[in-house]
Amino acid sequence: MMATELSVAGVPPSLSAKVVGSFAYFTVKDRFPTIVTKVIDTIHRNKNKFFEEYGEDGIQAEKQTISFLSKLRNELQTDKPLLALTDGLQDVESWNQYLQRHQRLEGDQESVSWFKSPWLYVECYMYRRIQEAFWLNPPISGYDPFNEGKTQGFFESQQAVMALCTYLEGVKKCMDELSKNQLLEHFNKLLLVSLWGNKCDLSISAGQENSQKINPLEVLNSLQPFILVDESNMVWSTLISAQKQEQPGKATPCRVDIVLDNAGFELVSDLVLADFLVSSGLACKIHFHGKCMPWFVSDVTANDFQWTIRQTMAANHKWMSKSGVQWQRYVKEGVWCYHDHPFWTQPHEFCDMAAEAPDLYTTLQRADLVLFKGDLNYRKLTGDRAWDHTVSFDTALRGFGPAPLCILRTLKANIQVGLQQGQGEKLSSEDPDWMTRGKYAVIQFYSPLSEQFN
Numbered sequence: 001m002m003a004t005e006l007s008v009a010g011v012p013p014s015l016s017a018k019v020v021g022s023f024a025y026f027t028v029k030d031r032f033p034t035i036v037t038k039v040i041d042t043i044h045r046n047k048n049k050f051f052e053e054y055g056e057d058g059i060q061a062e063k064q065t066i067s068f069l070s071k072l073r074n075e076l077q078t079d080k081p082l083l084a085l086t087d088g089l090q091d092v093e094s095w096n097q098y099l100q101r102h103q104r105l106e107g108d109q110e111s112v113s114w115f116k117s118p119w120l121y122v123e124c125y126m127y128r129r130i131q132e133a134f135w136l137n138p139p140i141s142g143y144d145p146f147n148e149g150k151t152q153g154f155f156e157s158q159q160a161v162m163a164l165c166t167y168l169e170g171v172k173k174c175m176d177e178l179s180k181n182q183l184l185e186h187f188n189k190l191l192l193v194s195l196w197g198n199k200c201d202l203s204i205s206a207g208q209e210n211s212q213k214i215n216p217l218e219v220l221n222s223l224q225p226f227i228l229v230d231e232s233n234m235v236w237s238t239l240i241s242a243q244k245q246e247q248p249g250k251a252t253p254c255r256v257d258i259v260l261d262n263a264g265f266e267l268v269s270d271l272v273l274a275d276f277l278v279s280s281g282l283a284c285k286i287h288f289h290g291k292c293m294p295w296f297v298s299d300v301t302a303n304d305f306q307w308t309i310r311q312t313m314a315a316n317h318k319w320m321s322k323s324g325v326q327w328q329r330y331v332k333e334g335v336w337c338y339h340d341h342p343f344w345t346q347p348h349e350f351c352d353m354a355a356e357a358p359d360l361y362t363t364l365q366r367a368d369l370v371l372f373k374g375d376l377n378y379r380k381l382t383g384d385r386a387w388d389h390t391v392s393f394d395t396a397l398r399g400f401g402p403a404p405l406c407i408l409r410t411l412k413a414n415i416q417v418g419l420q421q422g423q424g425e426k427l428s429s430e431d432p433d434w435m436t437r438g439k440y441a442v443i444q445f446y447s448p449l450s451e452q453f454n
């Protein structure tokens with residue numbers, strides 16, 4: 001079950017900061033310390049709030065958390081070995097076993113370190129250590145240091161959110177009269193808005209910027225040339241064929257699972273897509289999957305999910321609040337549900353999900369379609385490995401395929417599979433940073449039921 005063997009035949013090595021000058025190297029060297037420093041600043045700025053809420057205990061916890069985080073920053077900047085977790089949360093054992101497996105594989109403990117180990121592993125570990133710093137310091141254990149940035153991202157995207165909700169409510173009004181082609185057109189648009197919504201994450205900019213300022217629907221055409229692979233037609237046929245299979249005895253006909261990425265505008269774009277899927281009858285049930293702790297700066301937690309729906313409901317804009325009220329109703333009625341399995345905040349590649357989190361794998365198997373959002377999910381789907389660009393998406397998945405699945409991702413890490421011969425080279429010569437600036441995107445699809453499409 002070792003997740004990162006470098007020796008598996010035909011499987012390239014994991015991306016790592018040990019390649020000096022690589023994107024992983026710069027991320028660990030520059031972006032990690034910046035993120036930890038921002039967390040420290042945020043806690044410090046909120047000192048008075050902790051005092052008001054918890055008195056002297058709050059101040060003590062603030063000091064102690066900052067000291068843990070400064071230690072963490074020092075460890076990563078000086079390439080110290082990774083340490084076992086000590087906070088007693090439910091996932092500690094699994095994290096520590098993962099560390100031991102790496103140590104065994106490397107032959108010594110020193111070699112499992114920030115700059116020598118797989119980038120995916122150390123990046124997830126950093127966020128888990130931030131969580132540990134809080135958890136070990138009640139009464140502020142539940143504090144989300146990224147909350148301010150996430151809520152700001154939402155408020156700064158208000159115009160775009162209003163435009164999107166107005167569009168959604170317009171479509172819903174005439175849903176019964178839409179031809180299949182018109183329905184497909186709206187589906188494509190909302191899928192694209194959700195795709196480009198992934199430009200809005202806070203981790204890539206180390207917390208600088210994650211809002212959508214312009215009407216997303218108006219820029220879709222101009223963004224079309226930047227979609228490197230577009231298999232959205234397979235997503236549509238999956239939804240249509242799932243409907244055909246609908247039987248009276250089947251408990252949950254056409255269920256779509258959405259593995260969320262970022263809060264703020266991206267989450268709204270996902271909720272709008274989910275609303276469209278349900279109100280058009282393309283799906284009957286949506287299961288959302290989020291994170292159970294603050295993660296990669298802007299990722300959605302249960303709190304962000306509920307907060308976003310409440311804020312949308314409370315908006316002083318007719319169509320926005322109408323959308324929010326509907327979303328709340330979906331949640332109440334169980335048409336929408338939110339889950340946060342600990343696997344999503346572990347460092348595993350998704351090909352290890354069946355072994356590491358069989359219950360989650362079984363859950364996803366019940367879906368007719370799983371939509372994965374964002375760059376981190378792409379990295380985990382493909383194992384964050386140095387694949388050749390022309391390797392097929394299903395090869396890179398290495399057997400992961402609980403259900404037909406699609407990834408909607410803007411490129412923010414130097415990994416990309418499923419391209420045409422020469423396409424990667426051409427992009428590299430035109431724009432050396434094509435894989436890391438969120439300028440390009442992919443919609444890639446895989447189905448374990450592929451015979452259905454042959």
Ligand SMILES: O=P(O)(O)OC[C@@]1(O)O[C@H](CO)[C@@H](O)[C@@H]1O
Nearest residue numbers: 201203204374375376377412413
């Ligand atoms: O998953 P997301 O939100 O699209 O992106 C997360 C991300 O910004 O975090 C990492 C940066 O350290 C990159 O791999 C990736 O681009």
Ligand SMILES: [Mn+2]
Nearest residue numbers: 201261262296
């Ligand atoms: Mn993210």
